[in-house]
Amino acid sequence: MNLPALTIRSLRTTALAVPMKRPLGTSAQMxxxxxxxxxxxxxxxxxxxxxxxxxxxxxxxxLIARALEESLAVIKGDAVEPQxxxxxxxxxxxxxxxxxVVGMALAAxxxxxxxxxxxxxxxxxxxxxxxxxxxxxxxxSNGLGLMSPEAAADDAEALLEGGxxxxxxxxxxxxxxxxxxxxxAVRKRLPGGVExxxxxxxxxxxxxxxxxxxxLDQEGLTWIEEPIRHDDYAGCARLAQELxxxxxIGENFAGPQAMAAALAANAADYMMLDLFRIGGxxxxxxxxxxxxRPGMRLSSHLVPxxxxxxxxxxxxxxxxxxxxxxxxxLAEPLPVINGxxxxxxxxxxxxxxxxxxxxxxxxx
Numbered sequence: 431m432n433l434p435a436l437t438i439r440s441l442r443t444t445a446l447a448v449p450m451k452r453p454l455g456t457s458a459q460m461x462x463x464x465x466x467x468x469x470x471x472x473x474x475x476x477x478x479x480x481x482x483x484x485x486x487x488x489x490x491x492x493l494i495a496r497a498l499e500e501s502l503a504v505i506k507g508d509a510v511e512p513q514x515x516x517x518x519x520x521x522x523x524x525x526x527x528x529x530x531v532v533g534m535a536l537a538a539x540x541x542x543x544x545x546x547x548x549x550x551x552x553x554x555x556x557x558x559x560x561x562x563x564x565x566x567x568x569x570x571s572n573g574l575g576l577m578s579p580e581a582a583a584d585d586a587e588a589l590l591e592g593g594x595x596x597x598x599x600x601x602x603x604x605x606x607x608x609x610x611x612x613x614x615a616v617r618k619r620l621p622g623g624v625e626x627x628x629x630x631x632x633x634x635x636x637x638x639x640x641x642x643x644x645x646l647d648q649e650g651l652t653w654i655e656e657p658i659r660h661d662d663y664a665g666c667a668r669l670a671q672e673l674x675x676x677x678x679i680g681e682n683f684a685g686p687q688a689m690a691a692a693l694a695a696n697a698a699d700y701m702m703l704d705l706f707r708i709g710g711x712x713x714x715x716x717x718x719x720x721x722x723r724p725g726m727r728l729s730s731h732l733v734p735x736x737x738x739x740x741x742x743x744x745x746x747x748x749x750x751x752x753x754x755x756x757x758x759x760l761a762e763p764l765p766v767i768n769g770x771x772x773x774x775x776x777x778x779x780x781x782x783x784x785x786x787x788x789x790x791x792x793x794x
Contacts, residue, residue: 434550436510437474441502443495444468446791448589448758454628457602457633464755467491468749468783469498471542473510479546480781481538482756483706484732492530497535512543512712529684539580540710549778556773561743565770568752569627570595576600579615586616592766596625596749602633606642615647629655637663653678653700670699678702681731685709686716693720700748704731718744735781739773757788
């Protein structure tokens with residue numbers, strides 16, 4: 431691939447706290463405000479690469495920003511060549527550990543580099559990577575947290591706006607009867623043909639997951655996501671073998687090598703990639719190549735405005751996870767059309783900030 435000639439001048443970060451339209455209650459925590467970190471790569475050629483990260487906790491945003499400051503000191507003045515920059519930064523951080531928040535920072539550098547290159551080339555990122563903009567089926571992952579069955583049914587019905595044909599429900603109540611009641615209430619309210627995914631957010635032991643999963647096998651779920659510890663590949667493989675419902679894991683893969691280990695263990699029926707845990711655009715492409723095998727389907731995790739480009743170049747693509755958490759701070763949010771999202775016909779990822787909203791939600 432011929433890369434446009436760009437030189438790194440600066441990296442700028444902006445931490446935001448954006449209120450969520452639908453608070454999200456999971457088995458791990460209740461989230462009402464999205465902690466986002468905006469990253470702008472500025473080049474000597476006045477081309478800017480942009481991305482945002484969902485940081486889970488406000489403290490993580492500050493730690494990632496600090497790691498990005500350190501990264502700039504290492505790569506300022508370098509050519510925008512993602513693989514070479516990635517290798518240089520990995521070498522710099524390897525003794526301290528290039529995973530966790532540092533890994534997310536390195537993935538952000540990789541992503542803004544690719545966005546800048548595609549922008550300089552005047553092509554949408556998916557075209558720059560050799561694909562074409564395609565309408566990607568999305569499931570609505572806003573809301574539908576741990577709540578009463580009736581509230582969950584109301585939430586699920588509202589999430590069909592925009593033509594969505596799939597939604598995701600969080601499970602992990604202390605008593606399985608409450609999980610089952612929520613699933614049945616939501617399923618009863620959804621029209622025929624609408625798919626329902628369930629996410630346990632690593633709440634269960636293997637034995638608990640087997641017991642609950644056997645009962646949920648009768649409920650028509652598209653998948654059960656992360657029922658146990660995400661890195662217990664042997665346990666996940668047992669669930670995938672013994673349960674009729676598909677098992678989904680992957681959002682916590684720390685780089686393509688983690689995915690390779692999970693694939694070797696036959697740890698799941700389906701897998702999903704998180705752009706900033708898998709290693710940015712470069713890591714995603716490597717992981718997608720590993721997963722190019724019969725029966726394996728790849729979905730995305732969060733950041734739909736970026737993930738839509740990468741799914742468009744993923745041969746085994748499955749579902750795009752849609753959340754609207756960044757919508758308030760985007761100048762041109764992606765429209766949902768008949769339950770699908772399509773990469774915009776703008777250079778790079780097409781992401782641009784709404785400066786007024788950014789100023790409103792800025793923290794620190």
